[in-house]
Amino acid sequence: MDNTRKASPRAGAGQQSGRPELLAPAGGQASWAAALEAGADAVYLGLNQFSARSNAENFTLGELKGAIEESRRVGVKVYLAFNSLIKEGELAAAFKTVRSLAEMEPDAFIVQDLGLASLCRELAPDIPLHASTLTAVHTLDGLAALSGLGFSRAVLPRELNISEIALLSQRSALEVEVFVHGALCFSFSGLCLMSSFLGGRSALRGGCAQPCRRFYQNAGRRQNFFSLSDFMGLRFVPELRKLPIAALKIEGRMKGPDYVSGVVKAYKLMLEAPEARLKEAYEEAVAILRNLPGRPPGPGFMAGDPFAAGLWETQNPSGLKLGRLRPTGNGQGEITLLAPLKLLDRLRFSDEAEEDRAYKLRKMERVLPAPSSEPSSDEPDSTEPDSTEPDSTGIESAEAGETVRLYLGDPNSPPPETDLFKIGSGALEKELLASDPVKRLRAIAKNYSPPTPGPLPSALSGERGGPAPSPGRTQPLWLWVDGFDHVQETLKFKPRKIIVPLTAENAKKLGQYRKLLAPYSNLVWSLPPITLGGGLEKVRREAKKLIEAGHRDFMVASLGQIPLLNRLHPGLKLWGDHHLGVLNHLAGQALADAGLTGVTVSMESDQATLLKLSQAPFPGGVLMYLYGRPALFTSRYRPPSLKRGPVVSQRGEKFWTAEEGDAFALQSEHRVFIGGLLKTPKPKGFVGLIVDLRREPNPVEAGRRLRKAIDQGRGSPGLSFNFKRGLQ
Secondary structure: OOOOOOOOOOOOOOOOOOOOEEEEEOOOHHHHHHHHHHOOOEEEEOEOOOOOOOOOOOEOHHHHHHHHHHHHHOOOEEEEEEOOOOOHHHHHHHHHHHHHHHHHOOOEEEEOOHHHHHHHHHHOOOOOEEEOHHHOOOOHHHHHHHHHOOOOEEEOOOOOOHHHHHHHHHHOOOEEEEEEEEOOOOOOOOOOOHHHHHHOOOHHHOOOOOHHHOOEEEOOEEEOOOOOOEEEOHHHHHHHOOOOOOEEEEOOOOOOHHHHHHHHHHHHHHHHOOHHHHHHHHHHHHHHHHOOOOOOEEOHHHHOOHHHHOOOOOOOOOOEEEEEEEEEEOOEEEEEOOOOEEOOOEEEEOOHHHOOOEEEOOEEEEEEOOOOOOOOOOOOOOOOOOOOOOEEEEOOEEOOOOEEEEEOOOOOOOOOOEEEEEEEOHHHHHHHHOOHHHHHHHHHHHOOOOOOOOOOOHHHHOOOOOOOOOOOOOOOEEEEOOOOOOHHHHHHHOOOEEEEEOOHHHHHHHHHHOOOOHHHOOOEEEOOOOOOOHHHHHHHHHHHHHHHOOOOEEEEOOOOHHHHHHHHOOOOEEEEOHHHOEOOHHHHHHHHHOOOOEEEEOOOOOHHHHHHHHOOOOOOEEEEEEEEOOEEEEEOOOOOOOOOOOEEEOOOOEEEEEEEOOEEEEEEOOOEEOHHHHOOOOOOOEEEEEEEOOOOOOHHHHHHHHHHHHHHOOOOOOEOOOOOOOOO
């Protein structure tokens, strides 16, 4: 067997036919086998650790080795989704894992965490790095920054439209990969904090609880305002295959093998069809997708504003609708099928209280109509009474239009009257798990022994020597305010620095307060996390004016803003805000190498991580987020049905709408106050605690109350985020 790893194709090179490669998800061995059988050019899959789909059926190291060898045997590439943020205390385990992976030589690592990326570059320098969509890179400058950090490909956010994708693919020296099918998130890729805020399950670490799919109350309406339809990009494939795009990617590591097989076949039809047959190929592909599990499909963000398509909010759970289930008692229900059904299929109710429960169909009977009470003309009259009850016979499968009785579990817990959805094919999964490729994969996994990782570098071992720096009595504060309206009162708090959003309005008002702000000539101007289209040009224009006026401190929210600002002036002080996801010192080092003066530790951090960071060899200046009302959802678009006033969850949690630059944001009614930071040892290079007074109804009073609490060493109203409960 030829184990020579093939190099990742350059942008525009695609496969032998000159098209982009078709990249399929593999959420388990059955889905992996389905992708190979359906003709995928490459698969992406995750390990049991460090995957941004921690609930998927991920792979052990031995299974990964089997998947790589078997895939390579048939000419299919394997990309490892190594795309979780890494806590400081996990670096040692990540180091050992990368050592093992270097020997296996997957065709690429898909990485979000910049510290993990640096480990991969050091320990496996010949394996290409692909930047996960969770890096939230969405501009040409962002792609340039990734290239400088050693990445060879970027997975673009699903929130870009076709014109933006065309611009980036045509003008970037870095390969780009584009999603074409699957589920969509309400929040922009990499910018969602809601799941972590509500329960410590970070979307950036694979534990998303999907709060966007829940029902909320707003202005008298109860609706799942933030639940998007699935994305079907078939209609864009003719244009995408003409662009210099390295790969078209299918989302779905949480989906079953029937989904993977069908979607791969549908998009392969579109990719390989000659121009003269595109219309017929499209119709064939749509017919395939129509019978697969999922939410109602739409063109997503690729068509522009998804509201225009009328396919934003969806009442349906993910799955193929089978019809209305009518309970008949004893754990049974009858249904007239809208789609075929087989034994072992996995089913889900649409009833809100039951939507998280899934069933594997073990028994099904065909319901036959009752015989007619009219005697046949050529048969004698019967003296026996006719039965009015339907007859039934056990079956293994049923077609659309048939009425069947389903046995769905505990007779004492009858199913509700609700719509029923098929979410996967257990029969196909069973068949694929018994296939020869899976048998060979398992044989390789059974005989796999991981290599000895060798000694850990001292910076990763946790034995760094010396006591952690003392918290100290002084707590330097960096105040983040909306503008200058309350600047005179703000200065009474004697902040170390004042952070102000970079807007034309704030730049204009600066002149009115120039004399008052003379001691603060080094104001820090913060950039929004999403800078697309006109928003990007506005940021560039206003930043240039401020630099020309002598301002040198800026706070960036995305990687692309680093080269953008440095191009305007090479001697700036650039600070990274919490959106950059720093949970380990290697990520801080990577950002320092990229040009940042200092970074903000992720506000998702827990106490254990912060204590370990206090002993880490942290480069540059370090900021920590102490207080504020952070954006939990950050989206390009606002749901049109969402009105002014509170947005209340089923559990009574209250949220308010806000703005984040040109983007829509949702913030909690409760403030974040990570008071434990006041007593936690700080890392070397610590420069301040961020007090975010933006979006406060009365920022002066809020600041005064907080200052008093800090000075007296007592608590302040607010939630401590993950500090005490831990970060999953």
